[in-house]
Every structure is written in C-alpha cells, then in structure tokens.
Amino acid sequence: MAVTRGFVGKRRDRDSRLPPGQYDARDEWPVLHAEATPRLDTARWTFTVEGLVEHETTWTWAEIHALPRDRYAGDIHCVTTWSKLDMTFDGVSVDTLLEAAGPLPSATHVVAVSHTGYTTNLPLADVTGGKAWVVWDAQGQPLTTEHGGPARLLVPHLYFWKSAKWVSGLRLLDHDEPGFWERNGYHDRGDPWREQRYQGDE
Amino acid sequence: MTRPDEVVHRRTLRWQDATVLAVHDETPTARTFRLRLPEPHPHLPGQYYVVRLTAPDGYSATRSYSVASAPESSGEIELTVEKLVDGEVSEFLHDVVAPGDELEVRGPIGGFFAWRGDRPALLVGGGSGVVPLMAMLRAARAAGDPDLVRLLVSVRSPADLYYRDEVSGPQTVVVHTRSAPAGDPRGAGRLTAADLAPLVRGGEDVFVCGSPAFCDAATERLIEAGVPTEVIRVERFGPSS
Numbered sequence: 001m002a003v004t005r006g007f008v009g010k011r012r013d014r015d016s017r018l019p020p021g022q023y024d025a026r027d028e029w030p031v032l033h034a035e036a037t038p039r040l041d042t043a044r045w046t047f048t049v050e051g052l053v054e055h056e057t058t059w060t061w062a063e064i065h066a067l068p069r070d071r072y073a074g075d076i077h078c079v080t081t082w083s084k085l086d087m088t089f090d091g092v093s094v095d096t097l098l099e100a101a102g103p104l105p106s107a108t109h110v111v112a113v114s115h116t117g118y119t120t121n122l123p124l125a126d127v128t129g130g131k132a133w134v135v136w137d138a139q140g141q142p143l144t145t146e147h148g149g150p151a152r153l154l155v156p157h158l159y160f161w162k163s164a165k166w167v168s169g170l171r172l173l174d175h176d177e178p179g180f181w182e183r184n185g186y187h188d189r190g191d192p193w194r195e196q197r198y199q200g201d202e
Numbered sequence: 203m204t205r206p207d208e209v210v211h212r213r214t215l216r217w218q219d220a221t222v223l224a225v226h227d228e229t230p231t232a233r234t235f236r237l238r239l240p241e242p243h244p245h246l247p248g249q250y251y252v253v254r255l256t257a258p259d260g261y262s263a264t265r266s267y268s269v270a271s272a273p274e275s276s277g278e279i280e281l282t283v284e285k286l287v288d289g290e291v292s293e294f295l296h297d298v299v300a301p302g303d304e305l306e307v308r309g310p311i312g313g314f315f316a317w318r319g320d321r322p323a324l325l326v327g328g329g330s331g332v333v334p335l336m337a338m339l340r341a342a343r344a345a346g347d348p349d350l351v352r353l354l355v356s357v358r359s360p361a362d363l364y365y366r367d368e369v370s371g372p373q374t375v376v377v378h379t380r381s382a383p384a385g386d387p388r389g390a391g392r393l394t395a396a397d398l399a400p401l402v403r404g405g406e407d408v409f410v411c412g413s414p415a416f417c418d419a420a421t422e423r424l425i426e427a428g429v430p431t432e433v434i435r436v437e438r439f440g441p442s443s
Contacts, residue, residue, distance in 0.1 A: 002219055002306055004255040006298045009263055010290045021254075021264050023290070031414045032438050034314050036421045036431050081264060146414070184313035185215070198215050198311065 017075050018083055019192035025082035031146045032080060034180070035116045038166055042150050047097070047134060048169035051110075054102030058169075061150070064134065067092045072133055072154055077192040079159040089154050091135030094127045094170070107172040111179060112153050112164040120164050120179035121188060122155065124172065131157055134167060159190035159197070215311065216241070217254065219304045223278065228364040232330065233296050234270060234282045237305065242277025245269050246316035247337035248409065248437075251281060251309030255291055265291040268333040268411075268437075269310065270365075272340035282364060284330040315437040319345060321407055324429075325353040326398070326420050328412025331439055332364050335411055339373070348373055352401040356393050356416065375401065393419060395426035402427050411437040 015024060042061040050056045059067075070093040077083045103124065110127055112120050126132065133154040136143050143149035148165025155162045161181045182188050187196040195201060220237040227233050249269055256262040271280035285296045299305065317323050317338045325335035332355045342351045352373050357363045358380040369376070377397050382390040388397075398420075408429055410420045417436045424434060 002256060002304065003258050004294075004305065005303055007255040007257050007294055009255070009257045009261045010288075014261075021262060023263075034436060036425075036434050036436060037418060080266065146418075180314070185311050198308070200215055 015085065017085055019077055020195050022077055022081055022083040022192065025084050028082070029084060029147065030078065030080070030082055032078065033118075033165055035118065037145055038116050039145065040115055040150055040166060045115075045150055046168065047151070049097055049101035049172070050169060051172035052104040052107040052174060053098075053172055054104065055100070057097070057101040059097075064092060064151075065136075067096050070096070070133060072135070072156060074156055076156050076160055076163070079161060079186065079190065079192075079197050083192075087156075088137075088139055089133060089135040089156075090137035090140075091133045091151065091154070093130065094132040094134065094153075095130065097134065097170070098128060101172075103172055106174045109173045109176045111171045111173060111177055112162075112167055113169050113171060114164050114166045115168045116166055118164055118166070118180050120162050121177055121182055122158070122162055123176070123189065126155060126158060126162075126189070127170070131155065157191070159187075159192055161186065162190055215308050217306050217308045220279075220307045222299055222301050222303045222305060224301055225299065228282060228366075229362055231285045232282055232364055233285070234280050235295065235299065235305075236271075236278055236280050237307065238276075238278050239307070243310060244273045245279065245310035245337075246313075246318060247272060247341040248316035248334045249310035249312045249337075250334070251279065251307045252311065253281070253291065253295070254306040254308070255294060256306065263291050266311070268337070270333045270336050270340075272337055272344045282330070282333045282336075315409060315411070315435055317341070317351075317407070317409065319347075319350070321350075322403060322405065323351045324398075324401055324403075324406050324408045325351055326356075326408065326410045326424065327353070328356045328393075328416030328420065329358070329362060330364070331410075331412030331416065331437070332369070333411075334437060335409060336365055336369070338409065339369070342373075352403070352406075354393075354398060354401055356412070356420075393423055395423045398423055398427040398429075402429055404428075406433070408434045409437070410434060412439060414438045 045061045048058040072089045075085045135154045136151040153164040153167040224236040254264040267281040270282040286292045327335045354375045356377045
C-alpha cells in the first residue's frame with residue numbers, strides 16, 4: 001500500500017492482541033446499530049433454533065438460564081476499527097443449544113436472527129466447537145439494551161456485527177445466505193485477523 | 203428491517219489513491235476535503251468512504267467518513283472530517299494534509315443509510331451528523347426536487363453549524379441546544395417533538411445521524427411526533443477518531 005506523506009501514526013506500542021487496523025477502545029464501548037434501539041421484555045423473550053435440525057427448539061428466558069452456563073473471556077473487534085480487550089461475557093454456549101436441536105448433516109451455514117429483524121450469516125463451523133455463545137451478562141453485569149440486551153449472540157473471533165444484538169434465534173441452512181450488513185457490502189465471514197471487512201476482501 | 207429494494211449490488215471495493223484537490227473549513231473543528239478519484243463510482247447520498255493512512259514502516263490507520271457532496275459527474279467527492287481530540291486520523295487530516303496530497307480511499311460503502319432520491323425523506327442530524335444528510339439535501343436540490351427532503355439540524359451554538367451558507371432554506375430547520383442567535387424565537391434548548399412535528403409529512407423515510415446519545419433522543423422524539431419506528435434509519439457516529 002502507498003505510504004501517506006507525513007504520516008507516522010500515534011499508537012506505536014501496539015498490543016499484539018489487536019488485529020490489523022484496530023485500535024484499543026479501552027474504557028469506551030462504542031454503540032453501533034442501524035435500527036432504533038428496541039425494548040424487549042424478558043417475560044416474552046424467546047430463542048429458537050430452526051431450519052435444518054432434527055427438533056426445532058425454543059427456549060424461554062427462564063429455560064435458557066437453566067442450561068449449563070459458559071463464559072467467554074477475551075477480546076472483541078468491531079469492523080469500525082475499535083477493539084476491546086479482556087472482556088467477559090456469560091451465557092450459554094451455542095454448542096449446548098445446537099446439541100438440543102440436533103443439526104442435520106446437510107446444515108452448513110446459519111443465519112442469526114434478531115427480534116428487530118436484523119440478520120447475519122455465518123458458516124456453521126464458526127458457531128460450533130466452543131466459538132460462539134448466547135450471552136446476557138457482560139463484565140458481570142446484565143447486558144444493556146444498547147449493547148444488545150437482554151441477550152445477544154457472541155462470536156468473538158469474527159467482527160462484532162456477526163454477534164447479533166437482541167438475538168432471537170439461529171436458522172440452519174445448507175447454503176450461505178447474506179444477512180443485513182453482508183447485503184450492504186460487508187464481508188460474508190469477517191475474520192478480523194485477515195481484515196475481511198468488505199465484500200471482496202480475501 | 204430490510205426490504206428487497208434495499209439490496210445493493212455486491213461488488214468488490216478496491217483501494218484507490220485519491221488526489222486532494224482542495225480543503226476548506228466548515229467550522230473551527232470541521233474541514234472538508236475535495237478529492238478526485240482515479241476510478242470514480244457513483245455514490246448514493248448517505249454512503250461513506252474509508253480513508254487509510256500508511257506510515258513508512260507499514261503501520262496503518264483507517265477511519266470512515268461520510269460523503270458530504272451530491273453525486274457529481276466529475277467523479278469528485280467531498281468528505282467532511284471532524285477534528286477529534288487526540289484523533290489519530292482526523293488530526294492528521296486537519297494538520298498535515300494539503301491540496302496535491304494523495305490519500306488512499308475505498309468506497310462508496312453502505313447501502314442501508316442511503317437515500318435513493320425517489321422518495322420523500324426527513325433528515326435529522328446532530329452536529330457532525332449532518333454530513334451524510336447534506337449529501338441528500340444537495341442531491342435533492344441538484345435534481346431540481348428540493349422539496350423531496352426536509353432537514354433538521356441540531357447544533358450547540360451557531361458556530362457549530364456546518365455548511366452555514368448553504369444549509370438554510372425553506373426545507374431546513376436549525377435547532378440550537380446551548381446558545382441561539384439573537385432574535386431566534388425558539389431560543390436554545392434540547393430537541394423536542396414540537397421541533398420535529400412540523401416537518402413530518404407522513405409516509406416518508408427518516409434518516410437520523412449523530413452521536414449515539416443524539417440518535418437515541420432524536421428517535422424517541424420522532425416517535426412522539428408520530429413517526430413509525432420501522433421507517434427510521436439511524437447512523438451512529440461513534441468516537442472513531
């Protein structure tokens with residue numbers, strides 16, 4: 001890439017945990033979503049795994065809390081170039097949810113769906129094997145609405161738009177189906193270490 | 203939230219070296235850069251470009267900036283950049299970049315917060331959030347259909363208003379939150395539903411842009427003014443320095 005005349009950059013001591021082009025947001029946790037922030041009542045909240053599964057399965061707020069808990073401790077990366085290091089999120093592993101529903105062998109991809117209608121697509125392999133969660137606590141506190149509460153998807157090894165706020169379920173498919181940002185120019189996979197920000201990035 | 207007509211063509215976006223043709227200040231902390239693109243792609247008002255700065259050792263920093271200009275046949279674009287305190291990219295753009303420099307850019311990006319120019323639109327911007335909305339107002343005026351859009355801009359004081367000489371007109375309302383110009387009957391105060399209600403015609407698309415706090419407040423006031431939640435599109439400008 002071309003060198004910019006006169007630019008040396010300020011943040012010289014880069015934390016090796018920051019992927020290329022990211023900066024450490026430190027105490028900030030920027031908020032970014034395209035829709036009006038919804039108000040969701042946990043008394044009516046549900047989460048559903050559907051599509052190419054043996055048993056379509058729906059959990060209520062109480063039922064999902066009765067599942068074995070799992071914690072993610074680590075970093076998150078937003079495509080708008082901020083990262084947050086050393087975060088903790090508590091919830092349930094997507095493996096636990098898929099185990100109950102029983103993915104069919106033909107399932108290769110998932111679309112995460114939100115109560116707002118937001119969607120995002122992921123390869124099934126990116127939400128299995130301890131890589132994805134449905135979480136309701138962040139840093140030990142209930143997830144606030146602006147950050148996707150009462151519960152959001154968490155797929156921290158990919159850019160954070162994959163971690164759908166206000167998640168309402170996963171739909172398993174035998175093909176890739178671009179979600180909201182992906183139809184609007186963003187990458188289908190979104191690996192921050194490969195800077196897969198936009199369509200066409202390798 | 204998505205509608206079939208919003209699906210945009212998914213094409214590869216390449217980095218290109220834009221030439222800075224001119225710079226001028228909008229306010230003491232906002233500067234506009236006119237760029238010539240070697241490979242122009244027509245943008246939709248509301249879309250943005252990514253700017254990448256690269257140091258000799260390969261270190262790079264990228265930020266996104268909304269296009270302020272209407273689509274032009276010249277293939278030139280204008281980006282307005284707010285100078286943020288300790289902003290690695292915005293400070294460099296303000297303090298160093300001059301006409302004749304080259305900047306690596308990529309775009310236009312964003313299909314959701316984009317106005318296609320074919321439907322009435324209500325635009326609500328706070329501070330620097332007016333930038334993508336200005337592209338929409340300019341496009342409507344350039345198309346000879348200025349009445350298609352209504353624009354409300356909220357600023358702290360008159361000195362904070364971007365595009366001062368151009369923004370005013372029968373389609374535009376400027377709301378001051380901290381200090382208003384002498385003789386302004388509204389005076390200074392936070393945005394209210396009563397500020398918005400006269401601009402709501404019904405059936406329009408609504409674009410809200412500004413800080414997260416502004417966007418959330420403006421969305422609530424719009425809903426109070428009778429705007430259905432599902433027509434409101436929001437672009438939150440984060441602290442992306």
